[in-house]
Amino acid sequence: MFLKSFFDENLAQNSYMVGCQKTGEALVIDPARDIQPYLETANKNALRITKVTETHIHADFLSGSRELANETGGALYLSSEGDEEWKYNFVKNLNHKWLKDGDYFHVGNVRLDVLHTPGHTPESLSFLLTDKGGKAPVPMGIFTGDFVFVGDVGRPDLLEKSIGASGTAEQGARAMFQSLSRFKELPDFIQVWPGHGAGSACGKSLGAVPSSTVGYEKITNWALTIGDENQFVTTLIDGQPEPPSYFRVMKKFNKEGPDLLPLDGSLDRIKPEEILYGEYTIIDTRSKEKFAYGHIEGSLNIPVNKSFANWSGWLLDYHQDITLVADDQKVDDIIRTLQSIGFDRTVGYIESTDVDNITDLEIYKNITVKELEDTLKREDYVIIDVRNQSEWEEGHMDQAVHIMLGTLPNRLDEIPKGKKVIVHCKSGGRSAIAASILQANGFKEVINVTGGYDAWKRYMETIK
Structure with a gap:
């Protein structure tokens, strides 16, 4: 056997x-x-x-x-x-x-x-x-x-x-x-x-x-x-x-019955300037650090790791074409992962390093929990906690609003307009994805908390 x-x-x-x-x-x-x-x-x-x-x-x-x-x-x-x-x-x-x-x-x-x-x-x-x-x-x-x-x-x-x-x-x-x-x-x-x-x-x-x-x-x-x-x-x-x-x-x-996969599964590399004008969702698969430092306006940051399929399934639309920002050697694996949950409409990609050739990139700021404490004393912010319900119930910041990451695109109207937005999760990964969602939907002044709630909890214990 x-x-x-x-x-x-x-x-x-x-x-x-x-x-x-x-x-x-x-x-x-x-x-x-x-x-x-x-x-x-x-x-x-x-x-x-x-x-x-x-x-x-x-x-x-x-x-x-x-x-x-x-x-x-x-x-x-x-x-x-x-x-x-x-x-x-x-x-x-x-x-x-x-x-x-x-x-x-x-x-x-x-x-x-x-x-x-x-x-x-x-x-x-x-x-x-x-x-x-x-x-x-x-x-x-x-x-x-x-x-x-x-x-x-x-x-x-x-x-x-x-x-x-x-x-x-x-x-x-x-x-x-x-x-x-x-x-x-x-x-x-x-x-x-x-x-x-x-x-x-x-x-x-x-x-x-x-x-x-x-x-x-x-x-x-x-x-x-x-x-x-x-x-x-x-x-x-x-x-x-x-x-x-x-x-x-x-x-x-x-x-x-799922569709049969096309015989030619290859993906065309496109010019950096072409990605700015298409009718599609841009998925930037680079690390959260590189994305924060500079990214295409309107793009979503879903880094390639073991959670890529999960968050793609939560956040992407089956009725929209997709283009990628990705390393050449990772493109085929990314395509297979997207196809594994039914996303067959990926139409092209630009190489990660090509982002540097695009002008007018967006950025967002990362802050430490110490800087968060100081910021909250000086300015009026709304804090969004994007962790799961069970994590929220185990403990959370008193002033935070809970919107689980996967539900964020459908709950944007719950975020007060006219305020700067601070996002956090457990350690800073999911909140980085959330920061990209918020910026893509018009919340331009977004700040991500490095280390997330875990770092905040440790910090608060040290200052008691």
Whole structure:
């Protein structure tokens, strides 16, 4: 048997390839939209991808199932569980098979048993793997998707928070409780291969370890240690992070079928002066320090790091063309990351160093927490705290207004006009993005607090 995991650190997302070396067949589970790693792995190991499957309709990334099936001719094996609202709609003219609880299928001599494990979503499936080619008398592991993670379980509130399906959070939580009861009946030695790791917004406390076992999760996973259903429901729903706004779009795209990627994915480099006059959103991917020192008026600063996909999903418009300010060697990776969450309308870029050739650049000021204290004594400012709700509740400046970063573009009218604006977050990263949003929307006198609330808290303790 062949087994390989693939991890996309931009989305904290796991996908898997299972193969039978005797027959040369392979299955890909929960593929990302960039299918090249699967094709290369199959080719390297003399395997043919004959089947493609998903654990559920994903909300946090654009699935590569349609792309992979189109490229390889592999059959799609997809859930037929849940209500009619959450069925795959794009498979009519594709080779496919519907899966329900109790079904099983083979990849060569490897058997996959289908378990319906609702909770995160109504149609959620898990796949129990048994290596029949190795004459194994028991299953080896289970692909849990967004059902069970290392140290956590899938959040049940996305349908309610993302698309307004009232009451589905509690329904999902109660379904999760029942699914976990079934999970607990599995042998302790069963390996657990989850769909996400730490950094995903599909849960609230995911572990960074890539895999686990049923027995270990029974002991250490908080969700498997609560025996009372009502207590479990309350605990599961409470404290879930704000779901990025693009989750709603991903659900729709993955249900109806994502577009196939264009054959030519290259991007044209444009002249610096050309970027000033187009009808598009300019995304400056340089560091917050370089952006603050000088940037194109109206551009948004989303630096390339592990949070790039998340904040792009929160802040960008699917109906607008995009141009980039980026280093040449990073452009292809940036394009793939944007495409992984459905942004296919990137039309060009300028090299980062070309910004220096543009006149009339904007700047914004960074100040320390000591300078912040002095500034507040002298002048009239509004302070915007762009951290998450849970961070705000743990402590905040008395005079601050709370507007979480992802919601800022839609809440600009809550910021008093005619005042200078100070923004802060936990350490200065998210507030730098906020500063770019504010300047792009006409709030020109913006100041970012270096070190954020953490530095402010430490400073206030020293002067008591």
